[in-house]
Amino acid sequence: MTNPGGRLYGIGVGPGDPELITLKALRILRSVPVVAYQSAVDKESIARKIVSPYLDNHQIEVLFHLPRALEPENAKSIYDREVQPIADHLAAGRDVVVLCEGDPFFYGSFMYLFTRLADKYKTEVVPGVSSLMACPVALGLPFTYYNDVLTVLPAPLPIEILTSQLLTTDAAAIMKLGRHFSKIRNLLHELGLASRARYIERATSTQQRILPLDAVNPLEVPYFSMIIIPTKNKL
Amino acid sequence: MTNPGGRLYGIGVGPGDPELITLKALRILRSVPVVAYQSAVDKESIARKIVSPYLDNHQIEVLFHLPRALEPENAKSIYDREVQPIADHLAAGRDVVVLCEGDPFFYGSFMYLFTRLADKYKTEVVPGVSSLMACPVALGLPFTYYNDVLTVLPAPLPIEILTSQLLTTDAAAIMKLGRHFSKIRNLLHELGLASRARYIERATSTQQRILPLDAVNPLEVPYFSMIIIPTKNKL
Numbered sequence: 001m002t003n004p005g006g007r008l009y010g011i012g013v014g015p016g017d018p019e020l021i022t023l024k025a026l027r028i029l030r031s032v033p034v035v036a037y038q039s040a041v042d043k044e045s046i047a048r049k050i051v052s053p054y055l056d057n058h059q060i061e062v063l064f065h066l067p068r069a070l071e072p073e074n075a076k077s078i079y080d081r082e083v084q085p086i087a088d089h090l091a092a093g094r095d096v097v098v099l100c101e102g103d104p105f106f107y108g109s110f111m112y113l114f115t116r117l118a119d120k121y122k123t124e125v126v127p128g129v130s131s132l133m134a135c136p137v138a139l140g141l142p143f144t145y146y147n148d149v150l151t152v153l154p155a156p157l158p159i160e161i162l163t164s165q166l167l168t169t170d171a172a173a174i175m176k177l178g179r180h181f182s183k184i185r186n187l188l189h190e191l192g193l194a195s196r197a198r199y200i201e202r203a204t205s206t207q208q209r210i211l212p213l214d215a216v217n218p219l220e221v222p223y224f225s226m227i228i229i230p231t232k233n234k235l
Numbered sequence: 236m237t238n239p240g241g242r243l244y245g246i247g248v249g250p251g252d253p254e255l256i257t258l259k260a261l262r263i264l265r266s267v268p269v270v271a272y273q274s275a276v277d278k279e280s281i282a283r284k285i286v287s288p289y290l291d292n293h294q295i296e297v298l299f300h301l302p303r304a305l306e307p308e309n310a311k312s313i314y315d316r317e318v319q320p321i322a323d324h325l326a327a328g329r330d331v332v333v334l335c336e337g338d339p340f341f342y343g344s345f346m347y348l349f350t351r352l353a354d355k356y357k358t359e360v361v362p363g364v365s366s367l368m369a370c371p372v373a374l375g376l377p378f379t380y381y382n383d384v385l386t387v388l389p390a391p392l393p394i395e396i397l398t399s400q401l402l403t404t405d406a407a408a409i410m411k412l413g414r415h416f417s418k419i420r421n422l423l424h425e426l427g428l429a430s431r432a433r434y435i436e437r438a439t440s441t442q443q444r445i446l447p448l449d450a451v452n453p454l455e456v457p458y459f460s461m462i463i464i465p466t467k468n469k470l
Contacts, residue, residue, distance in 0.1 A: 012368070019259035022249065022364060026258065103368040111377040115470050118375075125375075127368040127439075129257060133247070133338040137362040140353075142346040149400060150387040157382055165384060168399070204362075235350050 006034075006090040008121045009097045010104040010114060012128015013050045016205030020134065021051065025126045029054055029097055034089045036062040037099040038082075038109055046224065047099035050205075062086060062096070066109045079112045086113065090121045101224075103128040107154070107175065131203055131226060132173055138203045139210060141230045144171045148231045155180035159187060166191055166229075174227040181221040185213055193229055201225035241269075241325040243356045244332045245339040245349060247363015248285045251440030255369070256286065260361045264289060264332055269324045271297040272334040273317075273344055281459070282334035285440075297321060297331070301344045314347045321348065325356045336459075338363040342389070342410065366438055366461060367408055373438045374445060376465045379406045383466045390415035394422060401426055401464075409462040416456040420448055428464055436460035 009028050014020035021029075029035065029051060039045035045063065048055075064082040067075065089096050104110040104125050117123065132152065136143035144150045151169040153162055154176045162184070166172055174184055188194040199216050201209050202224050213227070244263050249255035256264075264270065264286060274280035280298065283290075290296075299317040302310065324331050339345040339360050352358065367387065371378035379385045383405040388397055390412045397419070401407055409419055423429040434451055436444045437459050448462070 012364070014257065015362070017259065019262070020257045020362065022255045022257055023261065024252065024254035027254070103364075103372075105371045105376070105378045106368050107379050107381075107383070111380055111470055114377060125372045127250070127255065127364050127372040129247070129338075129362050129364055130368055132367075133341050133362040133365055136340045137338075137360045140360075141340070142349060143340040144342050144387070145346050146342075147389040147391050148342070149389075149392070149396065151404075152379070152385040152387075154382040154384075157384070161384065164403070168403075169386075235346055 004093070005121050006093050006095040008086075008090060008117050008123040009095065009126065010100055010110040010123070011097055011126040012100050012103040013047050014129040015102055015131045015134035015203050016050060016208070018050055018053050020129045020204060022126065022128065025128065026054060028126065032059070032095040032097045034060045034062060034094050034096040035099065036064060036086050036096055038064050038066050040065070045099075047101045050101070051099060060089070062089070066112060075112070079116065083113055083116050087117060090117065100128065102130040106130050106132070131224070134203045135173065135200050135226045135228050136230065138208060139198050139200055139228055141198060141228060142235055143228065143230050145231060145235060146233065148233060155184050159183065162187060163191065166193060170233055171231040172229040176223060177221050177225045177227065178223045179221070181216060182218040184227060185216070185218075188213070188227070196232065197227050197229050199225065199227055239328070240356050241328050241330040243325060243352050243358040244330065244361065245335055245345040245358070246332055246361040247335050247338040248282050249364040250337055250366045250369035250438050251285060251443070253285055253288050255364045255439060257361065257363065260363065261289060263361065267294070267330040267332045269295045269297060269329050269331040270334065271299060271321050271331055273299050273301050276300055280334075282336045285336070286334060295324070297324065301347060310347070314351065318348055318351050322352060325352065335363065337365040341365050341367070366410075366459070369438045370408065370435050370461045370463050371465065373443060374433050374435055374463055376433060376463060377470055378463065378465050380466060380470060381468065383468060390419050394418065397422060398426065401428060405468055406466040407464040411458060412456050412460045412462065413458045414456070416451060417453040419462060420451070420453075423448070423462070431467065432462050432464050434460065434462055
């Protein structure tokens with residue numbers, strides 16, 4: 001049963017370039033009175049920055065903080081608290097757009113709001129261009145084709161899982177590198193995959209950087225970085 | 236060395252809903268004299284249908300045929316032939332947009348054109364919303380989060396590979412079902428995954444259908460269908 005409050009929208013705003021938002025996401029963004037987005041404490045919201053050319057200062061903005069690296073169990077009470085201002089707007093009958101970097105259901109923190117609110121308020125989700133697609137394109141690397149197996153791996157995973165997954169796939173993307181970069185680079189060298197692997201950070205944004213794997217300074221690797229290992233099969 | 240001919244654009248037009256095209260893809264689409272797209276012989280081009288609201292009949296349209304299920308080795312001479320009309324427009328100095336369902340570098344046939352033309356003509360690729368993101372959203376299923384391993388599997392793969400991959404991942408998408416549907420459904424039942432698996436075809440288009448796995452008629456499964464197995468981990 002949805003109550004007669006506002007509508008909740010989770011919209012993918014794409015990987016970084018404001019022009020990589022969809023027509024649908026932009027239409028919805030411009031139609032609602034409340035725009036919510038997350039940010040780490042003291043940091044600019046990446047999602048808000050992406051859509052800043054489209055905001056006209058007539059909308060109420062709601063910032064929430066969802067810590068990224070937290071174990072899901074520990075995060076529960078924080079999410080319960082952070083969702084409250086959004087729930088209040090919905091309860092008051094105001095539609096709320098939640099901005100999601102990339103795509104909302106693909107490793108997106110919007111899911112923590114969705115599971116708390118979608119049973120109470122009419123909810124619509126708009127898929128977006130994910131960094132999984134944007135990074136190979138920015139690198140100029142045809143990524144997967146024909147009957148390739150593709151594996152997406154978050155870098156914080158244990159080395160044994162990363163190893164067995166990388167050895168049994170045709171193409172891979174390794175996300176959330178941050179402080180795990182050295183571990184990943186060493187592993188790729190060990191597995192003979194380093195020559196196929198390409199590094200990119202903040203793809204499609206004005207701060208995009210592409211570096212040879214061995215030229216990356218591990219102390220400067222942001223969370224929004226990716227290693228792409230394109231298909232090992234011949235196109 | 237690029238020659239002074241036309242520019243080649245490969246643009247992702249999204250999964251089906253014309254509103255899921257990006258601003259960037261639409262801007263480029265409207266700026267070029269030649270629009271190329273593929274289609275199976277005697278079938279309407281899905282990519283052209285997606286952008287049909289944005290075409291104004293003043294553009295030259297080029298249809299090409301790239302057989303889908305062909306072994307890459309056998310496809311080579313066909314691709315060489317089909318790329319020729321596009322190459323001719325580029326050589327004559329005309330910019331050409333190639334429409335790509337979903338995203339160009341993600342299991343897209345545009346890559347066969349890219350590998351043949353990008354070293355000769357200035358080429359730009361625009362990533363798009365992939366069905367990999369659109370299907371979970373259309374199903375209302377949070378897909379992957381936190382440190383999930385995600386595996387993308389084309390259905391034509393041998394049963395042994397599908398089995399080992401499905402048993403070692405947190406979330407999966409099985410694509411290109413078509414005539415392989417029964418094999419996949421039986422396998423999901425065998426592996427105890429059928430209850431988590433959801434079936435969708437032609438996601439976000441006006442012909443979208445969502446069916447319980449056991450209600451699907453294997454004789455009616457189109458190529459553009461997907462089974463989504465969302466994360467086994469608790470959100």
